[in-house]
Amino acid sequence: MKNESTSKTTSRTTSKSASNGSGHKENLSKIFEDTLKDIYWAEKHLSKALPKMSKAAYDEQLSAAFDNHLKETEGHIERLEQVFEQLGKKAQAKKCPAMEGLVEEGKEAIEEYDKGYARDAALIIAAQKVEHYEIAAYGSLKAHAKMMGEDEIVSLLEQTEQEEGNADKKLTQISKTVNEQAYSA
Template structure:
């Protein structure tokens, strides 16, 4: 006797698994607003977390210019937090932070550099690398947020986000210039140790 097996289509199975309650379908604009607010909370946490990390990086820097760059960026970061709070105000939302796993990981890289390398040019090179990763993350985040703000018609918020993005880009350029000098010094020190 032949037994016939039946297989349900994936669609039939997934329909059974669908939740019993139905959610109201939001318009694309409402979804984008939710994403925008979520991303604002994410970068808000990131900037607040960075205000704790930058002083440690500045203290760990061997090169005076690098130390000054970290301290200057700390002041800028505090102003960036004020701008983010202004964006929340413009949205008529409470400024709330949402843990940013990406920034936490990037900051941990900077902390590892401090622990793993003795004070000197090699540590500075590692600190710059960690700092530039942070800057690139922030440039990307602020560019994305600015674009969303423009699409949503939040022009004042978009201007504030663009201002911050430009500051982040300037910091990245400053770190690149320092890296060109400090990386050479670190390489020279390594050559001297080998000889």
């Protein structure tokens, strides 16, 4: 019985040590690429939703912020295409259920509330959820790119991450006025 037990332990140890080698790097590369495809789909999906959010906004500053972020989002899509190119890969999207759900929250706000500051408050909440998702995705991608030694990709991802952070701060700033207006109405 000891031999059987020892052989099982040796087999598990060998399997573990084999998977600690290049297999992890391959898995991390796949995770990076899958996340890249995910955020690429997310940005493209968002680019279709932002004009609707802008049109639904009552506050002119909020509408302008959505319009501005649409232009930035188009730039994010271009940068992601550059990242794919740097990796020698074709730009490819993979459906992002998280972004689909977050965009759906924005649609629900438009449908559930009449045009005005209360709807704007709901739109800001939905938009900030989107920004936080994107910030997390770009931050994680940037960390992986650093580990891979892809400095140009890090730079592209960092630029987008900063823009997403700025968009979030802008929404916070606008929300102060919008929320005051909504609560005083």
